[in-house]
Amino acid sequence: MEPITQRLFELPNAFDFSDANCQLFTDSMREMAEYHMERSQVFHGICEQYGFRPDAIKAYEDVIKIPHVFVTAFKLHKLISVPESEIFKTFTSSGTQGQTSQINLDRVSFDRQAAMREKLVRSMGIASDQKSNYIVFSYAPDVSGQKGAAHTFNTYTTFAPAAEKVYALEDRGTGEAEFDVNRTIETIIRFEKSGLPLRVVGFLAFSFVTFKEMSKRGIKLQFPKESILITGGGWKSHKGETVTFEQYAALVSEVLGIPEGQIRDFYGMVEHGVPYLSCSRRRFHVPIFGNVAAIDPGTQNVLPRGETGLLKLQTSYIRSSPSISVLSTDLGAIGTGCECGLQGDYIMLRGRAGVSKHAGCAISASQLIKM
Incomplete structure (x- = not known):
């Protein structure tokens, strides 16, 4: 089952960029590019258009040459590289104009993604063996449906044993998700009396x-x-107002007594599937399981580090959909040599191209806030 790629996702440290690991990632991307060219007519056609051949991927620097599928394609088409019968899970993300992206995972892809996420969290020191209480500012499982963000947030409640887990968006007898700020505050106060650590996960707008x-x-x-x-879902309030990290950190310190170094954010999208977690310096780090570059939207050339362009996101975990190389609508720049000590590149988000057309799950969810 794609033996090179299986070996890659068995690596214990998500940020070990040794020469051997970089070559393993390179070989894995070549393996999966060849796999999808054989099984996806769409991806094969895109590669033919660019004159791309997998055997051109020899060195780590070559990986970015793999042609991309534009993220909007996943809103318009169901793109899969396996028979329908092999689809294990389908996750979606919502837009503001009725557009919904979906990604379809077979069991192998699902398991690889889960292993990758766990290694990311552990490699960044976020996992713990200490029992904690959870407030999840996201959909409870019985009302989450196929929402990719809800699935992601829920997985972040598995990296420390849960004494109690409370979802802020749950069904209160109406059959739909509802948000009750008073109940949420009462729960937080009760959790403080337990003396256990608190883990807050979910959409920033609600917290x-x-x-x-x-x-x-x-x-x-x-x-x-x-x-x-x-946190996840972008730095906007439920009213669409920008929330700065400084504002949020000051508020968290005031009402919870938790220092800013304990606030982590993540960037990602359902079409790509790799979560980019922020470090103590608030930078989104790229693991050995992925590759990111800023692309000039006019020439489609890779931009030098520090220059802003559309983010091209690559990963090899997925075998069920030709999304190993995706061009996003997000603007960002790439940096390296973070003072936090983690190896590899990091992403500096600069904004989003076409906000009105590509708003995600966070904006849809925030409509539930009645205050």
Whole structure:
């Protein structure tokens, strides 16, 4: 079952960029490019258009040459490289104009992605054996459907044993997800009395409005130093206002007593599937399981480090869909040599091209906030 790629996803350290590991990633990308060219008419056609052949991928620097599928294609077409009968899970992301992207995973791809996510979290020191309470600012499993973001947030509740897990968006008898800020605040207060660390996971819009309400009421708690927050979905309030990290960190410190170094963010998209977690310096690090470059949208050339372009995202874990190389609508630049000590490149997000057309799950979810 693609033996080179299987070996890659057995690597224990997500940020070990030894020469051997870089070559393994290169060989894995070549293996999966050949795999998808044989099984996806769409990907084969794109590669033919660019005159691409997998045997051109010899060195790590060659990987970026693999042609990309534009992310919008996943909103318009169901792109798969395996028989329908082999699809194990389907995940979606929502847009604001009725557009929905979907990614279809067979069991092998699903398991590789799960292994990758666990190694990322452990390699960044976010996993713990200490029992914790969880507040999940996302959909409860019974109302999450196929939402990719909900699945991702839920997986982040598995990296420390759960004493109790409470979802902020749940069915309260209506058959649909509802958000109750008062109940959420009551739960947080109760959790503080337990003395256990708190793990906050989910959409920033919901945690931000909750913490603002706590501040308004003069609620100031003190959770153990092992507590942590993992946010996602962009730095916008439910009203669409930009929230700065400094604003959010100050609020978290005020109402929860958790320092800013314990706030982590992640960047990713359902069409690509690799979560890019932020370090203590708030930079999104690229693991050995992926490759990212900034692309000039006019020439499609790779831009030098530090220059802003559309982000081209690559990974080899997926065998069920030809999304090993995806051109996003997100703008960013690539840096290297982060002071946090992690090896490899990191992503500096600069914004999004076509916001109105490509808004994601976070914007759809934030519509549930009635305040």
